[in-house]
Amino acid sequence: MQPLLPRLVAAWLVLACLPAASPAAQLPLDHCAPGHFRNVVLMIPDGCDAELQTLARWVRGGRLALDELGSTAVTTHMANSLITESAAAATAIATGHKSTGGFLGVGPRREDLLEGLAPTAEAYAPLASVLEAARLAGKATGLAVTSAVTHATPAGFYAHIPERGRQDQIMVQLLHAKLDVVFGGGLEHLLPEGASHESSWGAAWQGRRRDGQDLRAALRERGYALVDSREGMQALRTGPVFGLFAAGALQPDLDRAALAPREPGLAECVAKALELLSQDEDGFLLVVEASQVDWGGHANDPAHMLGDFLAFDEAVRVACDFAEADGSTLVLAFPDHNTGGLRIGHDRFPVSTSKTKVADVVEPLRRMRWTAGAIEGGLADTTRAGLRSRVQEAWGVELLDAQLDEIGERRPREGFARALSAVVCRDHTALGWTSGGHTGGTVPLWVHGAIAPQRTLDNTELAQLAARALGVDLAAATRELFVPLADHGLEWTLREEGPDAPALVLDRVELPLGRDYALVEGRRVPLPGLTILARHTGRAYAPREALELLGR
Numbered sequence: 001m002q003p004l005l006p007r008l009v010a011a012w013l014v015l016a017c018l019p020a021a022s023p024a025a026q027l028p029l030d031h032c033a034p035g036h037f038r039n040v041v042l043m044i045p046d047g048c049d050a051e052l053q054t055l056a057r058w059v060r061g062g063r064l065a066l067d068e069l070g071s072t073a074v075t076t077h078m079a080n081s082l083i084t085e086s087a088a089a090a091t092a093i094a095t096g097h098k099s100t101g102g103f104l105g106v107g108p109r110r111e112d113l114l115e116g117l118a119p120t121a122e123a124y125a126p127l128a129s130v131l132e133a134a135r136l137a138g139k140a141t142g143l144a145v146t147s148a149v150t151h152a153t154p155a156g157f158y159a160h161i162p163e164r165g166r167q168d169q170i171m172v173q174l175l176h177a178k179l180d181v182v183f184g185g186g187l188e189h190l191l192p193e194g195a196s197h198e199s200s201w202g203a204a205w206q207g208r209r210r211d212g213q214d215l216r217a218a219l220r221e222r223g224y225a226l227v228d229s230r231e232g233m234q235a236l237r238t239g240p241v242f243g244l245f246a247a248g249a250l251q252p253d254l255d256r257a258a259l260a261p262r263e264p265g266l267a268e269c270v271a272k273a274l275e276l277l278s279q280d281e282d283g284f285l286l287v288v289e290a291s292q293v294d295w296g297g298h299a300n301d302p303a304h305m306l307g308d309f310l311a312f313d314e315a316v317r318v319a320c321d322f323a324e325a326d327g328s329t330l331v332l333a334f335p336d337h338n339t340g341g342l343r344i345g346h347d348r349f350p351v352s353t354s355k356t357k358v359a360d361v362v363e364p365l366r367r368m369r370w371t372a373g374a375i376e377g378g379l380a381d382t383t384r385a386g387l388r389s390r391v392q393e394a395w396g397v398e399l400l401d402a403q404l405d406e407i408g409e410r411r412p413r414e415g416f417a418r419a420l421s422a423v424v425c426r427d428h429t430a431l432g433w434t435s436g437g438h439t440g441g442t443v444p445l446w447v448h449g450a451i452a453p454q455r456t457l458d459n460t461e462l463a464q465l466a467a468r469a470l471g472v473d474l475a476a477a478t479r480e481l482f483v484p485l486a487d488h489g490l491e492w493t494l495r496e497e498g499p500d501a502p503a504l505v506l507d508r509v510e511l512p513l514g515r516d517y518a519l520v521e522g523r524r525v526p527l528p529g530l531t532i533l534a535r536h537t538g539r540a541y542a543p544r545e546a547l548e549l550l551g552r
Helices: 002-017 052-061 086-093 130-136 167-173 217-220 230-234 252-261 266-277 291-298 302-326 358-366 372-377 384-395 403-413 416-428 461-471 474-481 544-549
Strands: 039-046 069-073 140-148 183-184 197-198 204-206 226-227 241-244 283-291 329-333 443-448 494-496 503-506 509-512 517-520 523-526 533-534 539-542
Touching: 039 130, 039 302, 069 461, 069 544, 086 130, 086 461, 130 283, 130 503, 140 266, 140 539, 183 266, 217 302, 217 474, 217 517, 217 539, 230 266, 230 494, 241 266, 252 302, 266 283, 283 302, 283 503, 291 302, 302 358, 302 372, 302 416, 302 539, 329 461, 372 384, 372 416, 372 443, 372 494, 403 416, 443 517, 461 474, 461 509, 474 503, 474 544, 509 544, 517 544
Parallel strands: 039 283, 039 329, 140 183, 140 283, 183 241, 226 241
Antiparallel strands: 069 443, 197 204, 329 443, 494 503, 503 509, 509 517, 517 523, 533 539
16 A cells, blocks of 8 residues: 555645636635635534544444545633533524523623633624524525424524523524524424324324414414425425424434334435525525434433434535535534543553554444433333343343442433443443533534635634625624614513514514514514514614614
8 A cells, every 4th residue: 555645645636636617625715705605504413523533433434424524623612611512602603602501692691701701792682693694695594403403503593592491482483583494303392282293104292382382383374394204304395394303302313213214314304405405596504413412422322422423424425415516515514512521442441552453442332223212211121130131132231230230329310321321331342431511622623615724713713604605794694683772762662461472562563572573553574583682681682674664
């Protein structure tokens, strides 16, 4: 085999001599002219770093789609902590501003800022995301995720609320965000408590909304198709569409074929989203999240984490193949943070680090046929003998009595999945973990369509890179979508009850919160964005067009 350095030099010469037919591939990303790309795909394997990429490569037995992309590093701290959480990370990536843990699409509070951090946004004020800026510019927009579509990371691109747990309110904002394609889980947040949705194959999904609203009718009024299965998604020929394939989150990729065969995989969702969004001649922005890589990290469950990361890599391959054929699409892939602190190697690993073989790392993982959650869910026999038999079947590990004792001791504190995974990883694999939560290190940025920046970026710069690539202006979008009413001398009262409530009442005009329309003497007038009330500060914000209705 030719030595590595000459091979790299030869590969560089080949790239340097490529014809100018695909200029995007020849330009450094941060030097591309504004609007250089018609389309951008943002792809997030939530909660990992490059160590998982390394592990996935060995387990797959060959190079990943991600291995073919240029890369650099990204810092991840949030406004009030060196270790971020997902809502604040999504806000930074989507809007270009650091925010507080749990905040979605709004500026950070001031009471607990990280030492030395100067906030770049007004506290609690709504901030336009790159998705909203792309929509204002006439581009199609979409989401494809494996969590509920109201979960923190996707919500950071369309919602404006300082409490990520308010998923019923977040669903209202999503309904009025004017996206063209929404794929994921979370149908329960469309339905009121006591109501159910009968899926296309006969499953009954129960509603969870406490406000009594059934948003399915509102979806239909706004022209959305609602599909709930892989078959329904594949039959789509045009949008707009909500594809909600589970009441809550989708199944982990490893378990899907057996436990939820009607759910599409992430790569299938991405392929269909690209097909639908690319029908817009003005271009599109698609946000993709492999949500449950993070959940596997929280549980220290290598089967869950690795399975969903490999599924993410397949989705990256789909996006890059589209970009290659299209010639004007930028793909940016990056974790929002690391979760679990996964590392290959730990103190009790029985093989010397100087003699670690591929099989030492790979074979225990290839025997893992289910996630730890599926092991627990399939425990028909909950006795020690039943657990031992189930783990032997699912992970190829025979648990000793002492290990069963330890799992039993840890389970009340850590939950079943983490208790099982901690013991099995320590005693039967080469994998170590530092945490059951997030960690604060840098994460990779993978780039297709341009040369990756030759420096470490901050996660807020990802929003700016995506906006510049599409030729949109985030600050201008914020000024257009979120005008402070008080700055124009407007006073309002809050109507908390009745139809279209809560709403700001200003003389003959009402502005329902979290919705994209005004009520003018009872008549709906569409607006280009949402009305938002920052209850912590008492300041209200509405699109500039609302001020025109009010004569300002």
